Amino acid sequence: MGLWVPPKVSRELVQEREQFNAQMDEMAHQWSALETMREFNHELKRIDELLELIFVPEHADVTGSPCRPGYWHVLRRNAGAPWSVIVLEDDQGFPVEPTSRVFEKLRQGDLWNHRSQHEQRRLERLSEEAEARRKIRDREDRQGHLEEVVKANTRTQVSMNMDSPWTQNQSSASRRDQASRKKKDQGAA
Numbered sequence: 001m002g003l004w005v006p007p008k009v010s011r012e013l014v015q016e017r018e019q020f021n022a023q024m025d026e027m028a029h030q031w032s033a034l035e036t037m038r039e040f041n042h043e044l045k046r047i048d049e050l051l052e053l054i055f056v057p058e059h060a061d062v063t064g065s066p067c068r069p070g071y072w073h074v075l076r077r078n079a080g081a082p083w084s085v086i087v088l089e090d091d092q093g094f095p096v097e098p099t100s101r102v103f104e105k106l107r108q109g110d111l112w113n114h115r116s117q118h119e120q121r122r123l124e125r126l127s128e129e130a131e132a133r134r135k136i137r138d139r140e141d142r143q144g145h146l147e148e149v150v151k152a153n154t155r156t157q158v159s160m161n162m163d164s165p166w167t168q169n170q171s172s173a174s175r176r177d178q179a180s181r182k183k184k185d186q187g188a189a
Contacts, residue, residue, distance in 0.1 A: 017082050023065055024075060024083050027056055040098050047106065050077045053098060071095040074102060 005013070037053045044051035051074060056062060058070045066085045067073055072095065076084040086105065090096050107115075 020065060020082055021077075024067075024077075024085075027054055027060060027062075027067065036098060040102065043103070044074070047103075048076065050079075051075070051106075052077065053102070068095075072098050074106070 037055065040053040041051075044053060053072065053074055055072050056067045056069055060067075060069050062069055066087070068087055068089075072088040074086040074088065078084060088096050088098060088102060088105075
């Protein structure tokens, strides 16, 4: 079911889509002679007749398209809609050569495939479990720290480390004894 738009806007949208598709088509035909594209396109066509691999050269004008100069792209020529573009890049966003990773990426994005759906749910479950383990570990760390603080403040401890030998502290009883000694000394004098 489509969204109703005024005829003028509809004509503008169709014109923009046709212009975008023509630009994509020009880039695809311009560089379709590369052997790598032929090999991959043969395999891509076995998956979906509308898929095609293209390379956009560094000097290409890609204004208004999702393509990036110097990158490989997988196009899907959608009928009656703008074409879909998948940019082939590594995790840091740098261009990569087409490899079997292209097919893995397409398989992951195939939401009709039950294996892809199962894998997506599995990854989400693993992520949730990892987050739960992290929260438990953080809680245990906080509890351990609090336990150490309580022990340090409530237990009497004597250091057995010879580097810093134990000395009598200056508690209030010790101060009271010093004060009574001073009084005796002053009384005797």
